[in-house]
Amino acid sequence: MRRAIAYPVMVVSGLGVIACFLLHVASFFESPEFGQRLFPKLFIGLLIVWLPTVLLMNGLTRDFRQRDLWKAALRGCPGWMQKTLWAIWGYVFFAAFVLPFLRGSNPGASPCGFVIFPAVFYSTSFGVMYSLLHADEIDAGRRCLNGHLISPLAKFCEECGAPTAPDSRNSATT
Numbered sequence: 001m002r003r004a005i006a007y008p009v010m011v012v013s014g015l016g017v018i019a020c021f022l023l024h025v026a027s028f029f030e031s032p033e034f035g036q037r038l039f040p041k042l043f044i045g046l047l048i049v050w051l052p053t054v055l056l057m058n059g060l061t062r063d064f065r066q067r068d069l070w071k072a073a074l075r076g077c078p079g080w081m082q083k084t085l086w087a088i089w090g091y092v093f094f095a096a097f098v099l100p101f102l103r104g105s106n107p108g109a110s111p112c113g114f115v116i117f118p119a120v121f122y123s124t125s126f127g128v129m130y131s132l133l134h135a136d137e138i139d140a141g142r143r144c145l146n147g148h149l150i151s152p153l154a155k156f157c158e159e160c161g162a163p164t165a166p167d168s169r170n171s172a173t174t
């Protein structure tokens with residue numbers, strides 16, 4: 001059931017990120033009305049993906065402490081994907097708040113800033129949904145150097161104290 005929701009949400013979110021970036025680039029060449037016309041569409045798409053993301057993320061992070069929330073929510077994503085997410089978030093804040101300033105307009109009035117902003121939510125939604133679909137296999141494959149199963153965010157084995165095996169996803173042969 002969770003997977004049946006997560007797949008389409010992930011696909012829509014991925015398309016949402018792409019749409020935001022395309023519109024962002026287009027907004028450099030088009031009139032301001034262009035961005036203002038399309039922003040409501042991006043926003044409606046966002047409402048559609050964000051609600052299931054929040055609900056499913058609750059299940060994914062239920063057993064974790066608040067300060068580990070994002071680590072837990074994104075634990076099913078490969079490292080490069082997490083880094084890409086941080087990069088997107090960083091770029092969006094740059095584009096939404098710094099870029100309009102550099103171009104000499106105020107942030108609220110500049111379409112290049114606000115059409116890119118939903119990308120923060122779309123990309124987060126994409127990452128959380130991808131993580132949800134892969135967290136089970138990652139959780140099941142986490143082992144210490146001595147081959148004991150360890151819990152999803154632990155750095156050391158609760159049983160023998162050995163650190164996590166570096167290739168813990170592939171070391172399940174022990």
Ligand SMILES: [Zn+2]
Nearest residue numbers: 144148157160
């Ligand atoms: Zn151990």
